[in-house]
Amino acid sequence: MNWFFTEEQEMIIETAREIAINKILPVREKYDEEGTFPWDVVNAMAEVDLCGLYIPEEFGGMGGGVMELCLAVEELSKICGGISLAMAATALGTFPILLFASDEQKKKYLPDIASGKKLAAFGLTEANAGSDALGMKTRAVKDGDSYVLNGTKQWITNGEHAEVYTVLAITNPAKGARGISAFIVDKDTEGFSFGKHEDKLGIRASSTTELVFQDCRIPAENLLAREGMGSIVAINTLNYSRPGVAAQALGIAAGAFEDALKYSRERVQFGESISSFQAIQHKLADMATEIEAARALMYATARTIDAGAKKFAKESAMSKLYCSDVAMRVTVEALQVLGGYGYMREYPMEKRLRDAKITQIYEGTNQIQRNEIALQLIKSTAKQ
Numbered sequence: 001m002n003w004f005f006t007e008e009q010e011m012i013i014e015t016a017r018e019i020a021i022n023k024i025l026p027v028r029e030k031y032d033e034e035g036t037f038p039w040d041v042v043n044a045m046a047e048v049d050l051c052g053l054y055i056p057e058e059f060g061g062m063g064g065g066v067m068e069l070c071l072a073v074e075e076l077s078k079i080c081g082g083i084s085l086a087m088a089a090t091a092l093g094t095f096p097i098l099l100f101a102s103d104e105q106k107k108k109y110l111p112d113i114a115s116g117k118k119l120a121a122f123g124l125t126e127a128n129a130g131s132d133a134l135g136m137k138t139r140a141v142k143d144g145d146s147y148v149l150n151g152t153k154q155w156i157t158n159g160e161h162a163e164v165y166t167v168l169a170i171t172n173p174a175k176g177a178r179g180i181s182a183f184i185v186d187k188d189t190e191g192f193s194f195g196k197h198e199d200k201l202g203i204r205a206s207s208t209t210e211l212v213f214q215d216c217r218i219p220a221e222n223l224l225a226r227e228g229m230g231s232i233v234a235i236n237t238l239n240y241s242r243p244g245v246a247a248q249a250l251g252i253a254a255g256a257f258e259d260a261l262k263y264s265r266e267r268v269q270f271g272e273s274i275s276s277f278q279a280i281q282h283k284l285a286d287m288a289t290e291i292e293a294a295r296a297l298m299y300a301t302a303r304t305i306d307a308g309a310k311k312f313a314k315e316s317a318m319s320k321l322y323c324s325d326v327a328m329r330v331t332v333e334a335l336q337v338l339g340g341y342g343y344m345r346e347y348p349m350e351k352r353l354r355d356a357k358i359t360q361i362y363e364g365t366n367q368i369q370r371n372e373i374a375l376q377l378i379k380s381t382a383k384q
Contacts, residue, residue, distance in 0.1 A: 046116020077251025093120030159209025180230030191216030
């Protein structure tokens with residue numbers, strides 16, 4: 001299908017594809033098995049300017065938007081959804097700065113992120129605050145020209161490998177959602193350390209770690225926007241970042257489909273390739289159709305955001321929901337095409353299935369996405 005990409009977007013796709021084939025493919029099994037962070041690949045992405053695709057040129061980036069980020073993440077995820085997450089998770093941690101930081105804060109943090117010198121992470125989730133973000137316990141208490149943070153964040157992507165963290169904390173417990181604020185926290189801040197490193201089912205090349213704040217004193221100037229804006233920062237950040245999860249899921253699905261299609265032409269049973277069997281053909285047709293439908297929704301959402309639309313929460317939730325559900329359906333069906341071989345670690349298919357599952361869970365479970373979509377639909381009806 002012709003998506004009418006610009007010349008620059010075509011170049012981004014080609015560059016990401018080259019990194020995926022030349023740098024990720026040879027090491028994806030190693031990093032998945034070891035569960036270690038792929039610094040060599042991250043450095044390779046930085047060398048070809050993939051890290052700053054969505055950051056304005058004035059802050060050292062390429063001046064693109066959500067669409068450019070999604071194109072790169074999709075292409076990288078066709079080979080490994082875990083390694084691609086280093087880029088996508090950095091975008092998640094960077095969007096609060098792009099959307100709500102002062103010019104001084106942007107000048108301080110964005111150039112190093114754009115160049116790939118520093119990764120970013122987003123600190124929202126806690127043990128008792130997943131879908132219910134208001135259940136967070138992390139506190140930030142104003143003390144002179146500083147805030148003192150105490151608490152623990154859980155399941156934070158990029159974990160201990162990031163250098164810049166955007167962290168949500170309660171500044172006024174009496175105000176509920178309006179009592180949450182957002183802060184930029186540097187890795188070397190005294191009182192900031194790391195807890196448990198998670199051993200995960202999938203995306204094992206991605207670091208997932210606890211963030212621990214014990215009397216962590218940060219400058220008041222590291223407050224994003226103003227006190228009480230944390231919920232708005234979080235909501236807007238996730239609306240911008242969810243197409244990135246959709247791109248990751250879509251890439252995993254597309255990679256699984258390509259492997260299944262290739263295998264179906266090579267695998268011979270009963271004297272002919274299994275691609276000649278109608279049962280296999282129907283699986284291939286269904287997978288290809290769902291992938292194209294998911295891609296259309298995700299691209300449309302990204303372009304809507306980049307066009308400056310004021311409201312896109314529904315579309316953002318839809319793209320994350322649909323692409324991740326498609327990723328699970330496609331990886332299951334693609335594994336079935338490979339039969340017993342698909343179940344073996346020798347082939348990458350079982351890894352794709354393991355990687356796909358998380359896309360239905362993080363940055364808002366798909367049940368939460370359905371809640372959000374329904375809420376937006378009901379609101380729009382009420383205004384008619």
